[in-house]
Amino acid sequence: MGNKLELRNISKSYGRTKVIDNMSLEVEEGEFFVVLGPSGTGKSTLLKIIVGIEQPDSGKVFIDGRDVTRLPPNKRNLAMVFQNYALYPNMNVYNNIAFPLKMHRIRYIDRKVKEVAAKLNITEILQKKIYQISGGQQQRVALARAIVRNPSMFLLDEPLSNLDARVRYTARSELKKLQQELNQTFVFVTHDQKEAEALGDRVGVLHNGVFEQVSDYKDLYEKPKTAWIGDFVGDFPINIIDNKGFRPEWAKIGSGKFSMTVSLSESVSDVYFIHGLMDDGTGIILKSPKPFGSGEVVHFSVEKFIEFKEAENPPQAFSSV
Amino acid sequence: MVSEYRSPKSKYYTYIGIAIFSFLVLLPIYILAIIALGDPSQTVAAYYPALIPSKFTLANFIKAFSGYGSVLIAAFYKSLETAFIVASLAILLGYHAAYGLSKLSFKVSSILIALLFFSTMIPSLTIAIPISVSFLKLGLYDSAFGLALAQELIVLPLTVFLMMGALQSVPKQLESQARVDGAGFFQTLYQVIFPLAIPGVISAFLLSWMMSWDEFTFAVILSPVHPTLPILIYFDSTARGDILTATSFSLLVTLPVIVLTIVLSKFIKGSYLTAGITG
Structure with missing residues (x-):
């Protein structure tokens, strides 16, 4: 399978702020690619460059092997779902979904709108106004509008972040199912690791305008390339002693050459995460089957760790100490 | 909210x-x-x-309008024609100007807006005379279209300003979305942004229509042979000095304004603009 999307040395600055710094990326056909990063790291800017709303200062964008860098958004045949859905408020649901078909002069509008409405369970609300439907329904309408015309690929800018927690979980699994059904390429931007873990075939972590690591989510957790990734990915930041990083479950409590003073115990389902401080002030979080009281001293050994280097070499996992 | x-x-x-x-x-x-x-x-x-x-x-009306019919109707029609040309032209030019200005940085656009209003700072009387000379050469003198062009000088800056406000209330993301959905630049401008700016457009239309409807200085200098309604009333009330006929005329001038305002008011109210944008 060829590359669906390729970014070649993209840079973008707003004034003196460099938002994207010489970034390159390849996304494969049919892949669900997640762009993960804290807010304000240029995730949305990246999508806007791909879709053509923003122009890169330098670099090229290829879609299906074709250089589209200078093409306007309406000539790129991409679909995008914005964070706030950007539904046309003066049109009802039906006309919102039909709009891209009309713009592309595609025939059988009525049949296609109804098909996609049935697929996304919004047939009942087709004649409703945008402000008469719920947030979850708005998200479906925005998705329907995106998939109705069979674009080359899909770009989604945090489409789940405006939903209530309960709706968000169902929407997440529906989205994954939809992508597999369509067998289309999705580029999905989020700051939520759980979404990245659940949805992404590959996850690219954006930091300081570049992808600091691109891999599947499991590797981000187990083999973070940098201390920053280790800190950002996971429920708890990675523990670091002398440039060696280890996850809470990679240490064994009871005996060993390290010790810490417990500050609190946090219960997560049937295990506990023990937060504590070592003598030199380093914060440590360990996984434990039982809780410890505040002030207790816990000894532990590290069974597995990865070494962070100053250089860009990939870190290697060891399994002994 | x-x-x-x-x-x-x-x-x-x-x-x-x-x-x-x-x-x-x-x-x-x-x-x-x-x-x-x-x-x-x-x-x-x-x-x-x-x-x-x-x-x-109804005696006042009968007295005012009797033997006057054709002149009055002609003046009424001339005013109506001029006002509709002024308002339509103001929307046509103002909408595009306002869109362009809304794309510039605030610093630049505010300077340009100030420059636009510069034309309203010059008294109409001082420019009406040179304009009438040019219009005589161009064959626009005493015509509704010529008068409308001159009135545009005072109407347009305000219309542009009003419509910039209307365009600012249209979420930027909708424009991007329309482009992604396949709409070209002009399709986006007319089919997506314009419908959303309707309340502001209608306000601007109404305002420019009314400014033209009772405009006096340009009208009296540029169209004295076939006068507009305000000019006719002025001639009439000064010549005849009859307050009863003057009030009848005034009522005639006021009525179309009230009717138009009522007809268009349903488009002006509308806080539905941001409904498709959550968060």
Whole structure:
């Protein structure tokens, strides 16, 4: 399978702020690619460059092997779902979904709108106004509008972040199912690791305008390339002693050459995460089957760790100490 | 969404304020109407005119308009034609100008807006005379279209300014979305942004229409042979000096404004703009 999307040395600055710094990326056909990063790291800017709303200062964008860098958004045949859905408020649901078909002069509008409405369970609300439907329904309408015309690929800018927690979980699994059904390429931007873990075939972590690591989510957790990734990915930041990083479950409590003073115990389902401080002030979080009281001293050994280097070499996992 | 707590009491104050304001605005129109329609013995001829006259008459109208018919209708039509050209042209030019200005940085656009208003700072009288000379050469003198072009000078800056406000209320993301959905630049401009700017466009239309409807200086200099309605009334009330016929004319001038305002007002209200944008 060829590359669906390729970014070649993209840079973008707003004034003196460099938002994207010489970034390159390849996304494969049919892949669900997640762009993960804290807010304000240029995730949305990246999508806007791909879709053509923003122009890169330098670099090229290829879609299906074709250089589209200078093409306007309406000539790129991409679909995008914005964070706030950007539904046309003066049109009802039906006309919102039909709009891209009309713009592309595609025939059988009525049949296609109804098909996609049935697929996304919004047939009942087709004649409703945008402000008469719920947030979850708005998200479906925005998705329907995106998939109705069979674009080359899909770009989604945090489409789940405006939903209530309960709706968000169902929407997440529906989205994954939809992508597999369509067998289309999705580029999905989020700051939520759980979404990245659940949805992404590959996850690219954006930091300081570049992808600091691109891999599947499991590797981000187990083999973070940098201390920053280790800190950002996971429920708890990675523990670091002398440039060696280890996850809470990679240490064994009871005996060993390290010790810490417990500050609190946090219960997560049937295990506990023990937060504590070592003598030199380093914060440590360990996984434990039982809780410890505040002030207790816990000894532990590290069974597995990865070494962070100053250089860009990939870190290697060891399994002994 | 702007939501702030308001005590039930403050609602009454609002209503009292609206009542006082409406009274001040409507009273002159009411007085105009009763002088025009009431029997003169109870209005202009009375020492203590009643606020609600009991005898009504159409005699003032008949006297004012009789033997005047064709001139009056021609003036009315000329005013109407001029006002609609002014308003349509203002929307056509103003919408595009406002869109362009809204794309510039605030610093640059505010300078340009200030420059636009510069044209309204020059008294109409001083430019009306050179304009009339040019219009004589161009064959636009005494025509509705020529007059409309001149009135555009005072109308357009305000229309552009109003429509910039209207365009600012249209979420930027909708424009991007339309482009992604396959709309070209002009399709986006006319099929997506324009419908959303309708309330502002209608306000601008109404305002420019009314500014033209009772505009005097340009009209009296540029179109004296076939005058507009305000000019005719001016000639009439000064020449005949009859307040009863003058009020009848005034009422005739006022009515189209009221009708147009009522017809267009349903487009002006509309806070539905941000409904498709959550968060």
